[in-house]
Amino acid sequence: MNQEHLLEVRNLTTAFRIQGNLFPAVRGIDLHLDRNETLALVGESGCGKSITALSIMRLIPQPPGEIVSGEVFMKGIDLLTLPEERMRKIRGNKMAMIFQEPMTSLNPVLTVGFQIMEALIYHQDVTNVKAKELAIEIMNQVKIPSASRRFKDYPHQFSGGQRQRVMIAMALACRPEIILADEPTTALDVTIQAQILYLLAELKREYSMAMIFITHNLGIVASIADRVAVMYGGEIVEVAPVGDLFEKPRHPYTEMLLRAVPRVDLNIEKLSYIPGQVPSIDRMPPGCHYAPRCDLRMELCDRQDADLVPLPGEPAHRVRCWIRGDSREIQDKP
Amino acid sequence: MSSDILLRVEGLRKFFTVKRGFPNPVKLTVKAVDDVSFEVRRRESFGLVGESGCGKSTVGRSVLRLVEPDAGQILLHGQDILPLDRSHMQDLRQKMQIIFQDPYSSLNPRRKIGQTLAEPLRVHRMGTGGEIRAIIDRILDDVGLSPETLDKFPHEFSGGQRQRIAIARALIFRPELIIADEPVSALDVSIQSQILLLFEKLQAEYDLSYIFVAHDLAVVRYFCHRVAIMYLGRIVEQGDRNRLFEEPRHPYTRALLAASPIPDPRARRRMAQLEGEVASAINTPEGCYFHPRCPECREICRREYPPWHWIAADQGVACHLYV
Structure with missing residues (x-):
């Protein structure tokens, strides 16, 4: 177990039962969070970003949900094995969550x-x-x-x-050490959003907190995150320090997503777009989840999902892609 | 020049009366839209932008008379549509259509898409069953949907x-103007760009003008040719897209731009702090409505609402700084 990280999630899989069958909503999530760090979890609706946060907090409604496997270590203790009474002492105390819609949560x-x-x-x-x-x-x-x-x-x-x-x-x-903020500014107007983001950053510094910030807005990611995990179809497809992710995205999904965002600071002649739509959890493709929409896909991509592996020489930048990831992987797994 | 103008809105005003308080409610006036003027040219996308409650949607709906304006003129091809009676207005609505943010609530859940799309054509007796089917097939193809769509229900x-589907329905009468009220705000980024590109393609194919009501300035900068910024029921600045985004004049426009996040960590800066919140359109402040939040507020701003001033042919502003 890695004592260095404040929070470490390993191989987390949370599934939901739909008409008698279990379908994973998030699969094999690996992530960590250090002190004073802001990690952005970014992705489109249904990518599993909120389910990841709710699983960490053990707030998954059960049934229909179920944490199938994985570990969530907070300072060396696996939260998933704690009895509920002890978890209750952590939730809202050491680790707290901010939700999108305050009116329904108050x-x-x-x-x-x-x-x-x-x-x-x-x-x-x-x-x-x-x-x-x-x-x-x-x-x-x-x-x-x-x-x-x-x-x-x-x-x-x-x-x-x-x-x-x-x-x-x-x-x-209660001055928690970890804040999980799930789209806390999505329902707000842009000038109010700026106030809230500024407030969060200020308080985080003052209290030396670490934060997982969930959002679909790449502009917010760029302005607050230290590191970014991009999710698609229930998996993390790319993790990188914020500068690397925006300057040299490696996963084809990240790359296309960045080119599909209109920008307030630039004139864009023609926007790019990603054809098709996000698969629903009961119809996830067997191989790479993004393969059906991907320009670069090969035969292998349809058959088997890639692992999230570090780029050569860049341990902090990891990609789940047969083509853009470590190419040795392909030779290992013919 | 003037033949280029499809729609001109002059001095549009809409006040609502609301009752507040319990047990003795008091009647209050909401100044939803006050003295709004703009024009929309042929094949142009005109953006109406602002935060919640600024009146942008009410303007869009007033143009179709889905809400009845209290004062002002709405001139389509130079003809004022406000005095028109019901039946004339019904014919006119073939020329002007509206698309809403949430298409689910504007589609009848118990009707197959085919029925929904065919109904207006049947009502207006636009042809035989076969002809109607041909029109619908063509439009489905134009919006990128397969013919199987027709036999499905909205929830699918x-x-x-x-x-x-909502766009297909709006296109059935080959309108000249589509009012799109936050049409992409509920969509994910990858889908949002698909729909924006579709709007652009249709604009060219169908010779369309759009009034694009939105709060996302990045989307507006990409999509609209000219833009009006609204605050508490009034237009505070309007003009050509490039000028407005590169040389914003009104302090509110500047604040909006500064508060919009940029997807580039190198542009990371202390996001501009605009103090306070939008006042209510019930108790509009004295003087300029924006003065309580304005970083450049002067004495006169507290007393008088600033007059409209054209700085250039394609940029105007209501602000005492430029008078």
Whole structure:
């Protein structure tokens, strides 16, 4: 077990039961997260990025979901083998999640102040008075104006951006070491999105947290991530430091995706596009999941899935592709 | 020059009345659209951009009279369509069509696609069964769908395919203008570019003009020829795409551009911080609506709404900085 990483996920597979059959929604996920690092998980709908985060938090609804295999080490302890009571002490305390839609994740009949306090009372041995004090302090930190007055307000009295600040306050109340943010700005307007991204980056630095940031927006990835994992069809297809991923993407999917994004800073004559559509989890191709849409595909790609392997001389840049990955792989597995 | 203009909107206004409060509701006025003027040229994509609640969708719907404007003129080929009666308006809607963000909620779930597409042609008696079938086949091919589509129900399609179906339906009467209300915002990146390219192809093939309502500035920069930026029911800046994106004048346009993430880590910068949130269209601030958030706010901005000013032939702005 690798003690260096704060979080390490190995060979994680989570499946869902559809009409009696189990289909993997994510398959063979390997990733790690270091202290103070922001890892972006990027991909289109259904690629498994949220399922990965929910599996790490052990929040997969069971049934229909099921973590079939894998390990999730946090500081050397495998979270997947912990009894639920111990996991509950970690969730929301050492590791917290921020969701996309604050209105559905906040309880509409409880005041926001109470909802922020709740985590503190549950996880930390504090009195109600102290918890309230701490809750107001964190509301100030996420820049909710006149926090002590708004403590008694209900979620519907907040705007979308303010609600997301409340969500962040709840997640950060116990000063977790790891934050999992699942599309936290997708429902927000662009000027508010910029405020929230800035706030997250600031708090992350202040609290020395590590963050897994899930998004489909490559612009956000470029502006906040240290490393990026690109997902497609339930698998990680490429991992790289953010600069490498944007400057020299190796997986054909990453490459095409980057060319299909319109840009606010450039005039683009003609956008590229990826033909076809993302396969659904019950109709995943047997070989490389991207093969049916890939320009470069060979016969082998249809037959067998490639492994996620480092590029020669670049251990941090790994690619799951028969053509762009380590070519020795092809010779090993005829 | 003027024959080039398909649609001209002059001084469009739409206020809604809402009741707020319990148990004694108070009637309040939402200034959804206030004094909006622009024109759309033939074979042009005109972008209406802004954040939620800025009135961009209401403008789009007003053009079709799906919401009835309170004041202003909407001139299609120079003819004001607001005084027209129902039956004239129905004929006119063949020339102007709308596509929504979520095609699923605008397709009847119990009808096969074939029925949905044939119905308007039958209602308007556009030909025999065979002729109608031929029109539909041709359009399906144009939007990149196979003939088997006709025997399926909306739930059998992905978001991108449903949007193609919605586009096919909009094209049936060979309209001159399509109002596309956030048509790609619900789609994934790889599908979004497919649909944008389809819109471009159809523009050339069908001689179409678009009013493209969107919040994503990157999409607008790629797709639109001219753009209007809206804030709280008013156009604050409009002009040619290149000028607007390269030399934005209004502080709000600048703030929007600075807040839009760029997919290039080398462009990483401290994302511009625009303080505060969009005010409500119920309590619009005194003076310029943007002044409470504006980094360049002056004394006059607090008192007077700035007049419209054309800086150049193809760029205009409502801001005291340029008067």
